[in-house]
Amino acid sequence: MTGILIAIGSLTLIGLTLGTVLGAAARRFAVKEDPLEEELKAMMPGSQCGQCGYVGCAQYAGALAKGEEGSITKCAPGGKVLVEALSAKLGIAADLSALEEKVPEHAFIKEELCIGCTRCIRECSTDAILGANKLMHTIIVDACHGCSKCVPVCPTDAIVMVPYPETVVNWHWPKPERENTQPRPEVVHAH
């Protein structure tokens, strides 16, 4: 009988001591809530295009951080890379299949249709459109991040989104297909 009492007593004592220590440590070393919102803001493209439905990147990041927004796929310019990063950060599973198909694009102005109204220039949040009143506009591809905000404002539908061309310089090997079947290219002779 005393054996049982000793066991219960010692365990209780250990429990109480450790509990007190942990409780004290939790107060003593408490960290303020981790600055998730700031981190998310830094991850966003920062072009304030507003396609996510929020005023700007900071607002979308804030909503995500506070848990008000459940979808991490709303940022078009961020693309797949951002969705993956957000998914890893927030632990939200995302359906990448829809995004997979969207290849990176940039805006392109059909020069013969441009009337030089400068509406697109005012719309562009990264100053990627060059031009002046009554003069033909053109896209600086390096500065365009493909938000496509300029497309709807064009009165003559001169702006289209085009995928980046695949060239000898940017091409790279695709992932090997299923390892068990790998046909080699066939050299066809047409003599």
Place this chain on the structure above:
Amino acid sequence: MSVVASAKKSGPFAHGFSSVQKTMFTVLLALAPATAFNLYLFGWPAILLFTITVGACVAIEAVCLQLAGKPVGATLADCSAVLTGWLLAMSLPPWAPWWVGVLAAIFAIALAKHAFGGIGQNVFNPAMVGRTVMLISFPVAMTIWVAPHPLFSAGAPGLAESFAITFGGNVPDTMSAASALGHIKTELSRGIPVTQSMSQVPDLMDMTLGYRAGSMGETSLLLILAGGLFLMAKRIISWHIPVSMMGSLFLIAALFHAIDPARFTSGTFHLVSGATVLGAFFIATDYVTSPVSKSGQLVFGAGVGLLTWSIRNFAGYPEGMAFAVLLMNSLTPIIDQYTRPRAFGRNRKGEPLPLEKKP
């Protein structure tokens, strides 16, 4: 002349002559002389058990592949199931009943190999899993050793009698004998010192030639050794695991033997008894379950040697090779992680080397 479709696969456009099938086949070839000698030594019951075990392994592999939806014919052709069955049969008592072989095959192939994802994915050596599970579950059936009864020799069981042994499970009591390691362990437990019990086990010469009781892989040491050296010559295995394993086993055994000869057997005895040589060349060197880098293999081999010695001397089982290999198998991933080779132009931490200018 004209167009080709876009090229589908990058180089290289040359390949060495190695293949999985060829590798496995070479190992089987290396095992063949020792196996033939042992089958001769233990006669028909051994031949029956060997056939059953290998057959069961191949059949179970086929069933597992079918269930997993993998190509059956192509994968069977890699001979890995044959090799597992072969090594498994060599680790069983040669006169064990048929169900020992079949059950061991199920544990080896279905549990140790395919439950982990099939060839290349298993953490533990399948043959050793089969053997140890059987040893723990059926200790009696797994420790009936017989002295060699060469085929056609006087007193060797005939074919009919052998069927009775393998399928009826009747090993005549007069024929059973203890293995050397087992004998010494038993005697030690009775308080008889090693120095005395050693006189009752076959002498080192007989041990080396294989004329002794034990599983098939434990006898015919010379032929196993020859097979192992053949594998090294063929560059199927490197020297790292066998040398570090046998070296560490010999060193620690010799050290303790020098300290207390009455308690511990000599280093040489440890090398020639049990499954030391088979383990060093054929079991611990299993590609899938041993580390991939050479330095990792040295660590792994040394671990197996030390554990084998510890188990033989301090644990309940007289032979510890199988357990030692399995224990080290579980450490393989972590050994791999800590023994990555040093990259060209970088130090071990992966930082670029300092610039030294000399020429």
Place this chain on the structure above:
Amino acid sequence: MKIFTVRGGIHPEYRKDITSEKGITVLPMPATLYIPLQQHIGAPAEVLVVAGDPVKKGQMIARNQGSVSASHHAPTSGRIMEITEVAAPHPSGLPQTTIILESDGKDEWGDLPEPITDPFAVDPKAIHDRVACSGIVGMGGAAFPSAIKLNLGQQKKLEILLLNGAECEPYLTCDDRVMREHADEVVDGARIMAHALGTPRVIIGIEQNKPQAIEAMTRAASTFPNVEVVAVPVQYPMGSERHLVQAITGIETPARKLTADLGIVVHNVATARAVHHAVRFGRPLVARVVTVSGGAIRDPKNLLAPIGAKIADLVEFCGGFAARPESVVNGGPMMGQPLASLDAPVVKGTSGILALTAEEINDRPASACIRCGSCITICPCGLSPVEMSAFIRKDNLETAAKLGVMDCFSCGSCSWVCPSHIPLVHYFNYAKGMLRDQESDRRKNERIKLLAEVRVIRVEKAAEAKRAALAAKSKPAAEAAPSGAAGEAKAATEEKVNA
């Protein structure tokens, strides 16, 4: 001379005897040549001609632009037909801008720069300029503009010019033939390059399986005490710059450094010969020796082909295909690239055209890895291909990068040795491409973020100015400035922009 051991490597079937005894044959000038603007690492050259222009052989038709680039010259006399997109000698088969030249059959040289009669008396700058205007690029395969490498002497004190005659790739014999037949030109070119670089020593490294080349080169170098010919062991990939340097000096080039940081510059033997031609005769690089070999070629040869000749023309001159080629490879079988089309032209980096049969390639469907560790043993870069490929298969590129996939130079040894025939190098090529893409995406995003921030500031400033102007009109000096915090943030961003 002591040769140091190099870790890893393989001994593939060399099959060099197919063409090693075939002297260099001149390819008859094709009727049409296709000269791509980008045959080298760096920026494409700028076109100097328009369709219809008559050109003479050796006339510059495209000029180098930007810091890393090379110019191109007409390989024969004739007329520019057009400048258009033509399939590149590249696995993708994608088109690139190419000048199409119609030969007039006269093969007349145009006005060439004056020969430099005593190159050892002139300033290194003059050699460098001559090499730059001759369009010379590294002819071992990488095609890096040579002039830039010759300029290294201006920035660093260099000790050794290492001439790479290892030619470790199976099948290829073009460097072997060049060394055997034109040893004096190669040695002269090397000495000129050494003068330009300011290196006191020239070492020529040749693999031991080319005894005639070693002999010819030793003879040619015998009169020059500072030129030394060294036989290096036959071990693929001995021709890799870093590994050759290690074999000869024993020094391991640190990661992310160049061999030049050790005081050693490596050039290919054929490049040295091109330099000889450019300096002594003013001739630009308009032709090169190409090994046309492989089991599917009827009559394998070493051809002197003009740059821009269609690969199909070379194959045809070698009797066409005797068997169905499984792959046609541009370069050696280990590191060469499969060709998507035989219509692609020979470029300055084309060392070989190999039409390989299925038996020679010995490819099989991949099976599961059995962790044999061979790939680790032979990796000359000390990497762990088995582990990297496992992570790449699961698209965990970050871990693959940590394991050093970017240090891999795709020598192909691991794929060659793998008993399971796993396309390891293909995985690494994929991973390297993806990681490069990610890096450039990241850089672009950073730039765009900055652009957006600048714009926000500008718009705000404009609005503020408007407000201020309005306020000044209606209620002078009443309204206070906007909040201090916002102003500070803006200042910080502006600083970033200015930086």
